[in-house]
Amino acid sequence: MYTESDLEKINTELSPPEEEPERQYFYIDMCRRYLLEKEKEKGRKLTCGVFTFGCQMNFHDSEKIIAILQQIGYENIDSEDADFVIYNTCTVRENANERVYGRLGQLKARKKKNPDSIIALCGCMMQEEHVIKKIRESYSYVDLIFGTHNIYKFAELLYTRFISERQIIDIWKEAGGIVEELPVQRKFSFKTGLNIMYGCNNFCSYCIVPYVRGRERSRKPEDIISEAERLAGEGVKEIMLLGQNVNSYGKNLKPEITFAELLKRVADIDGLERIRFMTSHPKDLSDELITTMKEQKKICRHIHLPLQSGSTRILQKMNRRYTKEDYLALVYKLREAMPDISITTDIITGFPGETEEDFKETLDVVKTVKFDSAFTFKYSKRTGTPAASMDNQVPDDVVKERFDRLLLAVQEAANERTGRFEEHVKPVLVEEINEHNPNMVTGRLENNTVVHFAGDASLIGQIVDVKLSECKGFYYIGEIINK
Ligand code: SAH
Numbered sequence: 184m185y186t187e188s189d190l191e192k193i194n195t196e197l198s199p200p201e202e203e204p205e206r207q208y209f210y211i212d213m214c215r216r217y218l219l220e221k222e223k224e225k226g227r228k229l230t231c232g233v234f235t236f237g238c239q240m241n242f243h244d245s246e247k248i249i250a251i252l253q254q255i256g257y258e259n260i261d262s263e264d265a266d267f268v269i270y271n272t273c274t275v276r277e278n279a280n281e282r283v284y285g286r287l288g289q290l291k292a293r294k295k296k297n298p299d300s301i302i303a304l305c306g307c308m309m310q311e312e313h314v315i316k317k318i319r320e321s322y323s324y325v326d327l328i329f330g331t332h333n334i335y336k337f338a339e340l341l342y343t344r345f346i347s348e349r350q351i352i353d354i355w356k357e358a359g360g361i362v363e364e365l366p367v368q369r370k371f372s373f374k375t376g377l378n379i380m381y382g383c384n385n386f387c388s389y390c391i392v393p394y395v396r397g398r399e400r401s402r403k404p405e406d407i408i409s410e411a412e413r414l415a416g417e418g419v420k421e422i423m424l425l426g427q428n429v430n431s432y433g434k435n436l437k438p439e440i441t442f443a444e445l446l447k448r449v450a451d452i453d454g455l456e457r458i459r460f461m462t463s464h465p466k467d468l469s470d471e472l473i474t475t476m477k478e479q480k481k482i483c484r485h486i487h488l489p490l491q492s493g494s495t496r497i498l499q500k501m502n503r504r505y506t507k508e509d510y511l512a513l514v515y516k517l518r519e520a521m522p523d524i525s526i527t528t529d530i531i532t533g534f535p536g537e538t539e540e541d542f543k544e545t546l547d548v549v550k551t552v553k554f555d556s557a558f559t560f561k562y563s564k565r566t567g568t569p570a571a572s573m574d575n576q577v578p579d580d581v582v583k584e585r586f587d588r589l590l591l592a593v594q595e596a597a598n599e600r601t602g603r604f605e606e607h608v609k610p611v612l613v614e615e616i617n618e619h620n621p622n623m624v625t626g627r628l629e630n631n632t633v634v635h636f637a638g639d640a641s642l643i644g645q646i647v648d649v650k651l652s653e654c655k656g657f658y659y660i661g662e663i664i665n666k
Pocket residue numbers: 275276389390391392426427428462463464489491529530531560561562563564565
């Protein structure tokens with residue numbers, strides 16, 4: 184079996200292995216040999232830039248792409264001037280798509296200057312037929328296009344492009360099996376994401392994700408635990424368990440396992456100090472999960488619990504399967520179990536048929552719950568979703584006016600909530616040197632709030648106690664207590 188460390192031993196005269204991930208390690212090596220030749224030709228190292236749109240899931244996928252590119256021999260320069268540029272796209276709202284088309288347009292001139300350069304596209308947008316049609320017609324200079332289900336084949340696809348010099352498009356309508364043990368390059372050495380499941384079965388009526396990410400598939404608990412143990416062994420202190428709806432983890436596994444049981448097993452791993460998860464769907468949030476969060480100190484006192492709307496009538500049209508009262512009851516239970524918990528959310532304004540009365544229900548929930556922060560979105564029509572063909576689409580000016588009012592309400596509550604730890608001493612995981620002041624460092628509280636305080640690079644990756652001296656709206660200025 185080929186593994187990462189066997190790269191040198193791979194006999195590339197042989198035909199590629201059928202098994203995964205061995206097959207991909209074979210192609211990584213083939214690509215590396217090809218790139219070495221190119222380096223000799225050009226007399227310099229070749230460079231890459233990976234640009235990611237969308238959610239944590241996409242950012243984690245990009246870490247896999249970066250790892251493969253680095254193993255192949257590319258130097259990651261985070262610039263669109265690179266020899267290999269890839270956009271990992273998102274299509275959850277129309278503006279995410281527009282940004283990609285805009286950036287692609289600008290790359291055309293760069294490609295003229297460096298005709299050997301390679302442009303690739305992957306991610307959720309690529310799973311939509313109309314997008315592929317548009318790229319074929321208007322962006323023929325894109326070299327390689329693949330989707331969300333075959334990302335593990337990236338090395339093989341890239342090699343095909345290297346040797347064929349034609350546009351390669353490979354999109355799978357459905358997901359195959361889950362391929363384990365591919366390389367990952369972490370952005371931070373001390374914290375990372377870990378997929379526990381892929382896809383989504385919920386079909387919220389506005390949302391494209393189930394169409395572009397496929398049906399829900401949970402990874403086996405033993406694969407998750409062994410990856411988490413390996414990460415802890417490599418010095419990772421904080422892990423974010425990722426899935427579109429982590430609360431339904433394990434329902435399609437045999438034997439079944441609940442998300443709370445998985446969390447307990449992850450929390451038992453020595454070395455891990457903070458465990459986060461995203462995203463929780465309110466309809467599946469169990470009492471068992473609340474109790475587990477309360478009992479396991481390593482699980483961060485933070486939950487991202489998308490509300491979407493405060494109107495039960497609209498929630499029903501959204502196919503969210505909870506009511507305003509259900510949502511408020513959950514918040515109450517969470518706060519009763521953990522009074523210091525931070526609750527964050529996502530809210531959409533302007534869903535088809537949303538009236539002023541419905542919107543006021545949303546404002547009412549925002550004012551009642553007082554979220555620690557909230558992502559607010561204007562409803563965006565996604566082709567193929569049930570909501571796209573619903574009557575009474577809300578006019579843009581009405582959506583904008585409601586969005587502005589919502590933002591004000593959200594900010595007011597968030598300011599009040601964020602500041603509640605002023606003068607407290609709290610553990611902070613230090614992430615980096617402060618962007619603006621080299622004598623300061625920046626880190627995060629358990630609830631993800633940013634804290635800046637005096638310190639140096641030796642603190643990066645450590646969890647230290649910091650006095651939160653002053654709240655400046657959505658972040659704190661603090662003072663280190665011990666080292
Ligand atoms: N699985 C997560 C959400 C993933 S998408 C969940 O169910 O909570 C992230 C957010 O994008 C959603 O919570 C929703 O608020 C927003 N969103 C999704 N589709 C949208 C659309 N068509 N228009 C506007 N916002 C949308």
